[in-house]
Amino acid sequence: MALPPPADLRRHPSERVAAELIAVIVAVTDSVPRVLTLGGAALPSGPFASEHRSLQAALRAWVEHQTHHPLGHVEQLYTFADRDRAAEAGERVVSISYLGLTREARAVGQAGVSWQDLYRYLPWEDRRDPDATLAPVLAQALQAWAEAAPDAMLRWERRSRIAIAFGLERRAWNEDLALQRYETLWEAGLVPEAGGSTAPGEPMVHDHRRILATALARLRGTLKYRPVVFELMPPNFTLGQLQGAVEALAGRRLHKQNFRRLIEQQELVEETGAVTSETGGRPARLFRFRREVMAERAVSGSKLPLAR
Amino acid sequence: MALPPPADLRRHPSERVAAELIAVIVAVTDSVPRVLTLGGAALPSGPFASEHRSLQAALRAWVEHQTHHPLGHVEQLYTFADRDRAAEAGERVVSISYLGLTREARAVGQAGVSWQDLYRYLPWEDRRDPDATLAPVLAQALQAWAEAAPDAMLRWERRSRIAIAFGLERRAWNEDLALQRYETLWEAGLVPEAGGSTAPGEPMVHDHRRILATALARLRGTLKYRPVVFELMPPNFTLGQLQGAVEALAGRRLHKQNFRRLIEQQELVEETGAVTSETGGRPARLFRFRREVMAERAVSGSKLPLAR
DNA sequence: TGTTCTTATGCTCATGTAGAGCATGAACCA
DNA sequence: TGGTTCATGCTCTACATGAGCATAAGAACA
DSSP states (O other): OOOOOGGGGGGOOOOEEEEEEEEEEEEEETTEEEEEEETTTBOOEEEOOTTSSSHHHHHHHHHHHHHSSOOOOEEEEEEEOOTTOBOTTSOBEEEEEEEEEOOOOSSOSSTTEEEEEGGGTOGGGOOSSGGGOOHHHHHHHHHHHHHTSSSHHHHHHHHHHHHHHHTOTTOOOOGGGHHHHHHHHHHTTOSGGGTOOOSOSOOOSTTHHHHHHHHHHHHHHHHHHSOOGGGGSOSSBOHHHHHHHHHHHHTSOOOHHHHHHHHHHTTOEEEEEEEEOTTSSSOEEEEEEOTTHHHHTTOOOOOSOOOO | OOOOOGGGGGGOOOOEEEEEEEEEEEEEETTEEEEEEETTTBOOEEEOOTTSSSHHHHHHHHHHHHHSSOOOOEEEEEEEOOTTOBOTTSOBEEEEEEEEEOOOOSSOSSTTEEEEEGGGTOGGGOOSSTTSOOHHHHHHHHHHHHHTSSSHHHHHHHHHHHHHHHTOTTOOOOGGGHHHHHHHHHHTTOSGGGTOOOSOSOOOSTTHHHHHHHHHHHHHHHHHHSOOGGGGSOSSBOHHHHHHHHHHHHTSOOOHHHHHHHHHHTTOEEEEEEEEOTTSSSOEEEEEEOTTHHHHTTOOOOOSOOOO
């Protein structure tokens, strides 16, 4: 980073690079998290053209053209510019990735564009079914990788890393660590992208699966302190359906009564007055999201020992 | 965002843009948060050159050259590419901003580079002194802006936004909302960058003050669930000094006993055995950070009604 | 027409954590 | 030597969170 004189700040000579957008567009349909793909193995991406006002504007325009649904919550994920990201002429590419939430469209606008079950690519992230846990298989292979480390120190580090990421050795599973898990599997050489084959799950082109893991981690984190789930729901829904959507994304089951308590005491929803019996069992009341609270709930709870 | 056929994903033709890095480098010295500036009115920035492996590598190299201190925690903030970000030839500029934590260097490597009190630019963010609160002055001007809205709906929105951002109308001040506060002041036309003059604080070139606010908000958020403060501390420190650093960044006072309880029960530090009486009053024990917990404490506490 | 299954919904309980305050210890300063 | 300033130990209370019991209200089935 060469430093120009202060007065000249905007005029430093710079090499030109190509800029592209990579989008992780997520929906939830019938408790299945879905992601928009190109040909089932790539995330939609494209050059960032100067006709757009901003990065977000470019993303929104494209997605809304594709899905015919407004794009709800949009969040910038990460910008990559590693050396191996190069266009044909060996030119640097800066890739700016975004996470977008929407509702699944029946018809998609362009050939090759399709919705896929997100867990098709990261199956170990889905722990909703306690019996079908993939942890044991992975744990074994990861353990082997840890033990294969050249020295004791590195072995200790690997073991500890695995235990934290995958919730082993009496630790709790933390759904937010999706990226750490993917990175650990990569480093352990268990995914096809890194030459392995032990880890289940469909690979994607380049580092798209990594970006997907980043998106999932970020989404799971956001879910906890901002009411973004509602961007994925139809206008009216039951609390059961809402919980289903959260569980789909979090990849774990939640305690039903406590979930309801949380939603209701925060006054996130209001009754429509109608009920539906489509869910089976006792008919459920229908709710709608109270858009008013959106601005408000941007606040998170403090964790510092507060005030004085 | 034009879509290429899937097989051709990396080869879409794209306009070329200039890429620059903007760095917010933060330190804390004697309970004063400090930020590295160029000429006191700009954040250090520079073109991203292809000699670097990655964005982070470029940033680290530059900062370490400047401050002769290793750069501790580094975090990507945000990437901008708005239409008004253009180089001389009307060419688009993609600006990638980073937050970096380090310790203040006595000597800086280059002319024009200097450390400044961060609150010089965002004075309303410092609420450590309960008497010197700037809220009243700002509140009045903001209220006027709200009432000047053309219709009732917009007035309501503005009032609510102000109340949330600045902790008015029986709401608590939330230190994490630094960015929302700056943006509100901007929209209300109270900062020089937006043509106003009511709001105190030194302006910066372009949108650098906005980026600084982004960094502060992010840092305050990170502080709560990851032990990043230690990147700003000398090897040995008292709990009082540690608390001083946190308070400097959070811009508020903390309850001393509770702060200590939190630090100790998380086993973040260990005693060195030595004490110091430099703090005045009863001599304080010296502590050092337990680096081992770094990896571990990357985990945050869940807020979903957990498991089942 | 019960019986059983399923989901919805209401309530209570135990535990842990965060905010707050009281009290004491140990140096320095006038 | 008493006042000041920090450091440090301990207790109390309110509230959030994880968990479980019990009941309601439809559908499927014998």
